[in-house]
Amino acid sequence: MPYVTTSDGTEIYYTDSGSGRPIVLSHGWPLSSDAWQVEIKRFADAGYRVVAHDRRGHGLSSKTYAGNDMTTYARDLAAVVEHLDLHDVVLVGHSTGGGEVVRYAAQFADGRVAKVVTAGAVPPIMVKSESNPEGTPIEAFDDIRASVLKDRSQFWKDLAVPFYGFNRDGAEVSQGAIDDFWRQGMLVNLAAAYDCVKAFSETDQNADLAAIDVPILIAQGEDDQIVPIADAALKAIEIVSHGTLKTYPGAPHGIFGDYQDALDADILAFVAD
Template identity: 50%
Template sequence: MSTITVKDGTEIYYKDWGTGQPIVFHHGWPLSGDDWDAQMMFFLKQGYRVIAHDRRGHGRSGQSSEGNNMETYAADVAELTAALDLKDAIHVGHSTGGGEVIRYAAKYGKGRVAKAIIISAVTPIMIKNEANPDGVPLSVFDEIREGTGFNRAQYFYDFPIPFYGWNREGKTVQEGIKHNWWRQGMMGSVLAHYEGIKAFSESDFTEDLKSLEIPVLVLHGEDDQIVPYNQAPKAAKLLKHGKLISYPGFPHGMPTTEAATINKDILDFIKS
């Protein structure tokens, strides 16, 4: 396996295929780099170098008891990109990974990041508070914590239904995708997944978004049942060079179920 050991001793697993301009993929909670299969194969065939890591506590990476927070996630990416000496890189993040991309690019990416794409992302902030009155109530995240921390196997078996929008009329569960979501989730650490809920729901990326000078593409499904669509226009508005594309009817997990559309729009943005 390809791994690096970051400064606190945690091993970070990654896949690194091909040559050319690097595209780095940042997965969502509670998954792994395997969630990017449809993108890794597509962009590899387009002549890019494709890299996907498993976030600490997820997939094949080390299950540390510390550092399950956005600051450490971004610092781990910084160590990985330095170890691989990535420059002129495109960073693509889904959901929690979208937040990770923005925090990494803002804090560590100068001179290394050319463009960023965030998909169904948790930016600028998910939780409902005085500054974000139309956010998601804390009670929703407490329910996710309870299911994840103390009934994970069943909770993760059920979670793909709204994640991929299969509870909508006329939609059919794709059993292979559902089982693959469960497989990825159960590979990771229950502690990391539990603590990661706070990381993706309460991290505030407002200043990170404002500070970025690079072009950023914001993609979001209008029928996202996990990260509400209203996040996307807020994030795009905060960016100096942001572009928003929204998709009527698309679910949270659209990089998998709508890969052909998503891949084309990412490629067009990279080439623009």
Template identity: 50%
Template sequence: MPTIKVKDGTEIYYKDWGTGQPIVFHHGWPLSGDDWDTQMMFLLKQGYRVIAHDRRGHGRSSQSANGHNMDTYASDVAELVEALDLRDTIHIGHSTGGGEVIRYVAKYGKERVAKAVLISAVTPIMIQNENNPDGVPISVFDEIREGTGFHRSQYFWDFTTAFYGYNREGAKVDEGIKHNWWRQGMMGSVLAHYEGIKAFSETDLTTDLQSVNVPVLVLHGEDDQIVPFAQAPKATKLLKNGQLISYPGFPHGMPTTEAETINKDLLAFIKASS
């Protein structure tokens, strides 16, 4: 399997297909690069080079004991981008991957990034605190920690229901999608998933958003039950060159359940002049 070894010895798995302008995909918690299959196939057929990695502790990457925080996630991406010598790159992140994208672009990507996309992203910060009074209470994340750390197999299976909006009246449940989500989650390290909850819920990405100059597209479903839609307008307002597209009724996992719509909007943004 293609991997790079980053500075602390962790091996990061990636897949790299095609030629042309590179597009790097950053997956959500607790998944892997496989969650981008539909987008990668679509954009590969459009003539782009598509790359997706498994975050440390996720998928096929090393189950490292350390580094399960947004700074290390971004550092790992920087090492991958440098190893592949990617330039004029578009970075697309879903959920936790959106936080990873904006931290990477802000800290490392100014010379190499053309555009970025944040889909159902955790930006600017999820947790409720003094500076974010309408955020999500820590009790919610404590419940996710308990389920992930000590009842992971059943908890992950149950988690797919809200993730894809399958608990909504009239929803057409795709059992294959649920199984694929569970498969990806169970491939990874329980420790990485447990510690990653703090990373995606408590990392404040306000300054990162404010510092990014490249065009950034923000996509968010208005019926997102995992990362509340209210995150999206906040993030967009902090960006210097941000654009928001919202989707009534779309769930958190909309890149999978609503791939036709999402792919069309991604391609339009990628092709648009800056």
């Protein structure tokens, strides 16, 4: 299996498919590169080299106790990109992965990044504070941590339902998607799953967004129940210099179904433009 060993000895698993201009995919919490299987095939079939890694603690990467923070995640991504010597890169990040690619593009890219795409991404910052009164109260994230610690197996099953919008009237529920969410979630070691909550909710990325000097597509479902759009995409687009906003009526947080089809088409159009 292909791995990159980081400076602190963590082994980061990655997949590398197709050939052409590189598209690098960064997954959400608590998933893995498996969340990108449809995109890996679609983008590779469209003539791109598609790289997707498992964040530390997730998937097949090392089960880490330390380094579960946004800056270390971005450094790990840099290790993958530099190991493969990728240039003219298009970064695509979903949810927590959106925070990861934004931090990487802002602080570690070293001229390797040409475009950025985020989908349902956590920047600029999720948690409510005096400077971010529209944010989500810290108690909500405390509840997530408590659920992960108490019974993460059941929590992943419960979380998958609003993640994919399966709790909405008329939704076509996929038990397979719920089961696969649980499967990927159970691959995360507890310390990494727990600490990542702080990383995705409390990391202030206003400065990161302002520092990005390449085109960025900021995409989000308008019915995102996990990362509220008013405190995410609608704020981020006001901060970036070269941004395009694309929202999807009725679409959830999880990339699935009609939303997945539309988003993937928009990503390919943005890359080709």
